[in-house]
Amino acid sequence: MTTPAPQSRPPFYRDVRILSWAFQLLVFGLIAAVVYWLFGNFQRNTADSGIPTNFDFLANPASFAIPGADFDSNESVRNAYVVGILNTIRVAVVGIILATILGILIGIGRLSKNWVVRKITTVYVEVLRNLPLLVIMTFTFLGVVLQVLPRIENSWVPLGLLVVSNRGIGVPWYQDASGLSLLLVLFVGFLGWWLIARWRHSVSDRTGEASRASLYGGGFFIAVLVIGWLLLGASYTLPVVDGKQIAGGIRIDPSYFAVLIALVIYTASHIAEIVRGSIQAVPLGQGEAATALALSGFQRMWNVVLPQAMRIAIPPLGNQYLNLIKNSSLGAGFAYFELTNVTQVTVGNGSPAVPAFTLALVFYIVLSLIASSFVNLANRRFKLVER
């Protein structure tokens, strides 16, 4: 009989720990080598052709003007970027709000008992979800803004309040009020709304009477807007057609309008599907219990089903919001001066391409990270507390 081999470590080339380390080292080494090689190529080629790779160009005069913004061609490239980022945020924030509202309505409509509503929303979702966004945007710009909206000479002036033309839509606005004071009024209004809603909910929880939070809160919000307007001088300007331009009021840029509409109707089709799926994921018993309590159809949806559905919907909604932010770059093709367009135009006017686009890249990443941290915050706030 032979004695069994003594327990010993295997040789290193059969030791799974060493082998896996060696393999990871190999992969890391290969990636590092490729990156190093590409970066070296980039540096050598840019140095050979005398292309600058630093960010000094930010201080140069932009030498182009931005329509719809208080920005003239003598200001620096840096300021042009600021305008571009603000425009991206402007279209993204408004787009996210509108797309969410429209998406929820259509998502609910998909489950409606009404045959017509169900079919119309189904067609909406199936058509828009299956079209490339660029095609939709080209259509909203060429078809809607340029062809449906009238020329400035024949603009529609409903009730003397609005000026609607294919050079923009003029709406009444505060006169002489700085943006900061407007923001302050809005902030006070929303804060009051939130506090009143909390108070009404606690009253409702204690006494069982209807909370009517939206009624009281919304009323307070409107009251704050009116009082704020009176405090700020009670002045307003109405938009009027002045020659070839819209004077007075505030002008919604036609390209902004086209880009916003396209982003909203496209993203809403995806949000609608998320909302529909989330509603269907809420156990049927919840809705049946609400019906058994004699809640109306609206109460059942608004108070019982939707709150639970939105909890499921938040993470995929966040993805759609990120998509919307990134898709806003398509506005560059339609004269909307968001971040990508500013980058392209400044490169066309002499800024070095690689640093300019690197900057745009970093801004998009930062914007996306901020947006997704908001979504994570909401997710943490609303998810089921598991014990």
Add this chain to the structure above:
Amino acid sequence: MKLRKLLVVLTALTLVLAACTSDDGDTTTTAAAADAADAGGEEMTSLLDEVIARGELKCGTRDALTGFAVLTEEGDHVGFDSDFCRVIAAAVLGDAEAVDHVDLETADRFTALQSGQVDVLSRNTTWTASRDGSEGATFLTVTYYDGQGMMVTADSGYAGIADMDGVIVCVAKGTTTEGNAAAEADRLGLDWEVRPFDDNDLIQEAFGAGQCDGWSADSSALTGIRADQPDGPDSVVILPDVFSKEPLAPLVLDGDTAWAQAVNWAILATITAEEWGITSANVDTFLDSDDSNIRKFLGASFEDSDGNETTLDAGLGLPTDFAYQVIKQVGNYGEIFDRHLAPLGLERGVNALWTDGGLLYSPPYR
């Protein structure tokens, strides 16, 4: 058995090490390759010899710019720039049709020249310092002095850009057009909203729908655009103001003087011919002209100081009768202009001969 496995591991380790150090190796090989290419460049024979040996000129052009170069349904290239390709072929090869017209995208044109895909670019390219310096190109005699202009609708009533205050001007993106327009508005104290679009089709839509009051681009390009307007060329007007310098010139690769000179004198011959009033129709009557300078130019024989019949060879590497071939087969500058640009409504303007107050001036051929 054991030994083989050891070998495998060793090979893997060697690979890792090789990967880590490969960048240095690459640097040296690239540098060596670059040196080799440089050395090759010095020994390279001139493109002139190459083109003559090949019997065909590869000329970089485009396929759809009305007046300058259009590819017809029959497969011919017709236009001002295309004719200058023919001028070069007639001078170098004696046959204006020995041209391979290579259609190039705007973004690819310099690369095509640098990589040797074409011998010469005749593709309405603006001569600027940075292109001269960093694209490795040599610009030759300017064939067309262009400038940025403005097109408006005929019923707008604008007589000049100074009338245009508080208007929207649409331009194509990716060029210096929007910068030029903004600078001009500043200079004149006008309030312009300059909207840049990705391509001319979008501008056409916006302009047609009345979103833009003006369409700004190179005057010559505007002339082509005007001819293609859906409501006919008379529905729009190109204002007389020109507010930038856009000299369009053919270009060849840096560092090949013989080829650059040959191409340059082929183009200059069209200007010289117009100065003397020599056209494709009457060139034969000039062969026995009393003016010996004209006979030298056309490669006809003349009497030298010793009384011998001879012809002038300027040493350009071109046939002595190259100018005759150019004029006979293609025509002088005025003929080329009248054939392609005058029908679009373009005036000679600064592109007239210096004797008529224009900028066209050829050094003497002698």
